[in-house]
Amino acid sequence: MITKKDFLRFDLWPRFIDKCSQEAIEMGILKKSVYEGQRNIYGIIGERLVNIVVEGNLERTFEYDIIKNGIKIDVKSTMVNKEPTENFLVDVFAATKEQETDYYAFVFVMKDLSSAWLAGFATKKDFKTHATFRKKGDLIRGNVIAKTNDYCLEAKNLQSFRNIK
Numbered sequence: 001m002i003t004k005k006d007f008l009r010f011d012l013w014p015r016f017i018d019k020c021s022q023e024a025i026e027m028g029i030l031k032k033s034v035y036e037g038q039r040n041i042y043g044i045i046g047e048r049l050v051n052i053v054v055e056g057n058l059e060r061t062f063e064y065d066i067i068k069n070g071i072k073i074d075v076k077s078t079m080v081n082k083e084p085t086e087n088f089l090v091d092v093f094a095a096t097k098e099q100e101t102d103y104y105a106f107v108f109v110m111k112d113l114s115s116a117w118l119a120g121f122a123t124k125k126d127f128k129t130h131a132t133f134r135k136k137g138d139l140i141r142g143n144v145i146a147k148t149n150d151y152c153l154e155a156k157n158l159q160s161f162r163n164i165k
Contacts, residue, residue, distance in 0.1 A: 046109060047065045092104060095148070106119045
């Protein structure tokens with residue numbers, strides 16, 4: 001189990017955000033995009049930050065985002081309105097749960113793009129074993145409604161990026 005103290009926090013700088021914003025515009029709307037490209041920047045920020053830590057090759061295929069020494073990592077970024085805790089949920093859309101990836105890496109990015117946290121990672125197998133299915137329309141903690149079928153897990157059940165090799 002990890003705690004909020006295990007999250008890696010990054011304060012985002014304007015040049016970095018500008019570069020990610022340009023990439024988000026160039027990316028356009030991806031197939032099966034739940035938010036029709038409106039949140040691409042959050043995903044790109046997450047991919048770039050994870051890649052800084054793992055020092056792999058950023059490839060951005062449908063199956064995975066980063067590869068290092070043959071290990072495939074798919075980055076899942078979530079926009080947040082406040083600093084995340086270990087009780088925040090991380091998720092994988094049901095439509096992408098069968099991607100050809102070895103690991104999922106989870107990142108929280110502030111809505112205002114001021115900062116981001118690398119929460120942790122999980123092997124695909126561990127995530128599939130421990131995640132809970134949520135159906136589109138289900139109520140998610142409070143008044144948020146699931147926009148799509150997905151699988152979720154509390155961040156405290158991830159492995160810390162501090163232990164990544």
